[in-house]
Amino acid sequence: MVLRRNLSSQPGGFARGPALTLCIERLGHLIQEELRRKRWKPIQLVRGGTELTHLFFEDGLVLFAEASLEQAEVIRSCLQRFCEASGEIVSMDKSRVFFSKNTKRDVCKEISDHLQITMTQDLGKYLGVPVLHGRVTKHTYKYIIDLIDQRHAGWKAENLSLASRVTLAISVLNAIPSYVMQTSMLPSGICDYMDRKIRAFIWGSQEGRRRIHLINWKTICLPKDQGGLGLRNARDLNTAYFLKLAWGILKQPGELWVRVLKEKYLREGPDGVELRRKTRCSQLWRGVRRVWGMMLEGVRWSIRDEEETLFWNDKWVDGDMVLEDHLLPSARGFDLQASVASMTTSIGEWNSALLSSILPN
Known part of the structure; x- marks a missing residue:
């Protein structure tokens, strides 16, 4: 209850x-x-x-x-x-x-x-976000489309300069779904609709009168220092928010929301934290699961506690490599759970004699 x-x-x-x-x-x-x-x-x-x-x-x-x-x-x-x-x-x-x-x-x-x-x-909703406990459809988030339509209809695009339209698109249209996106992976149809509305507004298109889009959408969404206008693709923005959530699961293990999610959907495996395979899960976790692999690809160890970092299996070396892949044949059978600390001497220097026998020069 x-x-x-x-x-x-x-x-x-x-x-x-x-x-x-x-x-x-x-x-x-x-x-x-x-x-x-x-x-x-x-x-x-x-x-x-x-x-x-x-x-x-x-x-x-x-x-x-x-x-x-x-x-x-x-x-x-x-x-x-x-x-x-x-x-x-x-x-x-x-x-x-x-x-x-x-x-x-x-x-x-x-x-x-x-x-x-x-x-x-x-x-119902809390702070404008639906408290979801059922199947999500495009209709679930129709209120976001309605908000964007209301704002778009109230602006006279032909009376604004291109710079003004871009500023409004970034500060208002891009911002409308941002809060919801932090905990909800929006359906593709909603994201595509938002992008279409923003594109139409930027180029001054009106109902029944479509203007030519002089630059493709992918270029417009690039940062300004890369030749774009700094707008955000809706799906990419949604993904970024969920990458932040996934990172929080690794970095904030004591938080209540993290403990609940980990107990229900994660388990400790030989290679670290692993996802449980569940066909039925919350909408929040569906989004986290979608970006989990992407988040892990970007994880790197910062060597602070040498006892916790695994020498062979953790990505702590520059170049995105795992040292286990470079073991010499003569070193097969070596303890692959060894920590970084076990490869150093008592004064904190690398054990060169040991390393030269198990790794190539």
């Missing part, structure tokens, strides 16, 4: 700011206290994985718990204590309760009636 609550200020309650932040923090303590007492039963996306109980936002929160009347009462009690302390009230009209497909209909109705909160199969 996922319960989304929206909070609204009550006359006489605490002002928004530090005082409310302290109250929200106290609600987190209440939830953790119930968890320690084993009264709150959290959800786990994989067996033995990270326990999820709550996510807090500026004007709302999401609570996770087992779908039962007992848990509904625990949630209600915690929120009641929070409201009494903070002066906030729960906006029932804006709150929704979401159940997994495995929950029986009669149980769903009982919990919904007990909480006096409407059931839903769609958690």
Whole structure:
């Protein structure tokens, strides 16, 4: 069960700011206290994985718990204590309760009636981004097309210089989908439509009157120092955002979102982190999986802790090479899990005698 609550200020309650932040923090303590007492039963996306109980936002929160009347009462009690302390009230009209497909209909109705909160199969949007839990189609992101069409229709391209049109395209049309692209891999049809609209606007095309495009789109999307105009191809921009997410999975192992994704979709293999093969996965992970290989191709080790870097299998040498590929035949059977540190002397210099016997000059 996922319960989304929206909070609204009550006359006489605490002002928004530090005082409310302290109250929200106290609600987190209440939830953790119930968890320690084993009264709150959290959800786990994989067996033995990270326990999820709550996510807090500026004007709302999401609570996770087992779908039962007992848990509904625990949630209600915690929120009641929070409201009494903070002066906030729960906006029932804006709150929704979401159940997994495995929950029986009669149980769903009982919990919904007990909480006096409407059931839903769609958690809507947060900060303009759909909370996806189903199949994604072109219609899912039609609102992006509508926003671009509205902006495009309000501008008189023929009254603007080419430089002005390019500036508007970069600062407005290119920027509209940027926030959504950071967590959603948009369908190709959406990306192609955005590129067509931007091209048409730059060259001054109007409805029913198409002007000649004097420079091809690939050239326009090059950086200015390479002869382009600095515009961004929609698919390339989307891919760049997901490469950043993939890199975050490697560099931020302690973050909650990384722990959850790694538990569900990754595993430690002999060659490092490997993807689990899953046919059903979240839309976020579909995008990460698409760029994972591209991200790994660009990963290089910076030698700081010599004990962690593998001498033979990690890409730490200039030239994008793996030293295992250059082992001399006489060195076959050498420990391929050896670290960089094991190839140095006690004073930190390379063990030349050893290296000359296992690697070509």
